Amino acid sequence: MDRLYTLWDHLAQTPLLGICLTLACFVLGDWINKKCKQSPLANPVLISIVLVSAVLMITKTDYQAYFNGAKYIHFLLGPATVALAVPLYKNIHHVKAALLPIIITVIAGCLFAIFSGVGIAALLGGSRETLLSLAPKSVTAPVAMGLSEIIGGTPSLTAVLVILCGIIGAVFGAMVLNLVGVKNKKARGLAIGIASHGIGTARKLSVHETTGAFAGLGMGLNALATAVLLPLLYLLFT
Amino acid sequence: MLPFFFLLCLLQLVGEVIVYVTDLPIPGPVVGMALLLAGLLINKGLPQGLDHAASGLLKYLALLFVPAGVGVTLHFNLIAREWLPITASLIIATLLTIAFCGLMMNFMDRRNG
Numbered sequence: 001m002d003r004l005y006t007l008w009d010h011l012a013q014t015p016l017l018g019i020c021l022t023l024a025c026f027v028l029g030d031w032i033n034k035k036c037k038q039s040p041l042a043n044p045v046l047i048s049i050v051l052v053s054a055v056l057m058i059t060k061t062d063y064q065a066y067f068n069g070a071k072y073i074h075f076l077l078g079p080a081t082v083a084l085a086v087p088l089y090k091n092i093h094h095v096k097a098a099l100l101p102i103i104i105t106v107i108a109g110c111l112f113a114i115f116s117g118v119g120i121a122a123l124l125g126g127s128r129e130t131l132l133s134l135a136p137k138s139v140t141a142p143v144a145m146g147l148s149e150i151i152g153g154t155p156s157l158t159a160v161l162v163i164l165c166g167i168i169g170a171v172f173g174a175m176v177l178n179l180v181g182v183k184n185k186k187a188r189g190l191a192i193g194i195a196s197h198g199i200g201t202a203r204k205l206s207v208h209e210t211t212g213a214f215a216g217l218g219m220g221l222n223a224l225a226t227a228v229l230l231p232l233l234y235l236l237f238t
Numbered sequence: 239m240l241p242f243f244f245l246l247c248l249l250q251l252v253g254e255v256i257v258y259v260t261d262l263p264i265p266g267p268v269v270g271m272a273l274l275l276a277g278l279l280i281n282k283g284l285p286q287g288l289d290h291a292a293s294g295l296l297k298y299l300a301l302l303f304v305p306a307g308v309g310v311t312l313h314f315n316l317i318a319r320e321w322l323p324i325t326a327s328l329i330i331a332t333l334l335t336i337a338f339c340g341l342m343m344n345f346m347d348r349r350n351g
Binding site: 018022023025026044045046048049052053056057063066067070071073074076077078079080081082083084085086087088089090092098100101102104105108109112113116117118119120121122123124125126127129130134137138141142143145146147149150151154155156157159160161163164165168169172173176177179180182183184186187188190191192194195196218223224227228231232234235 | 243246247249250253263264265266267268270272274275278279284291293299300302304305306307309310311312313316317320322323324327328329330331332333334335337338339340341342343344346
């Protein structure tokens, strides 16, 4: 048994353990998601995070030791963020269909998402750290984490909030849009893309091509809008 | 494909340099993304290799934020203490934003014809 612990310690010194653990949990999370018919509630990222955390807790491995390996996966977020320009470019011709309405909706929606998110949490007594981590929750995770770091939030907390925001949009988004009587497919896609960054949603929405394309458009444009506006708002209000 | 993966890293690097030099409060990779989008719009076409490199990376985008997400275990106390403002903000603000954006786009797009 002693040798088993020293083996774990030995492996924890190399990046291998963090990388394998992350990949193993993600593969398992993805498998569970498929078993659940890709239900947005069985989000593979959320499942992976819970599984990795459980393993770290059981083996009493600290986060730094895990991240020592996992940072190689984490690093790829940078180039992946740059790569987001590609799906945005593929959907950009849809902008021509309604240039002004799209731009106005994205900017207004970006501000609405930030103020409503921070405002509600502030009213209920959220701390400064929580408010700053919540501010970019509607933006896709890699961009949101970068923004959280810049304004002094906690990137890891932001990452989880972003995922939860995406799940909420995927589960209730269509219902809310039906409730307020929005049938326009461009409006439905754009709204879900702006408010909950269309991760996981895109799959469900792609039943209709226009809705899916506008969800992707909303996600990409809101990432750009928030990246510019949120740091400015932070400078103005603090 | 590899030259285009290099291009993605290079644009992130250029983004980081621009942010460092200008003191812009924007993440470097976002500047890289804006540069790539501008480049594609000027080029008026998407090279197949770039499409492959980007799609390959984005296919597993979800995997890439697992390591950072696990970091949330360091903040259990904060979440336990502030679960109410966090949950309320997530649910109410997100759904209000969806309704707001949907109605706004719906209204303007209809007027546009």
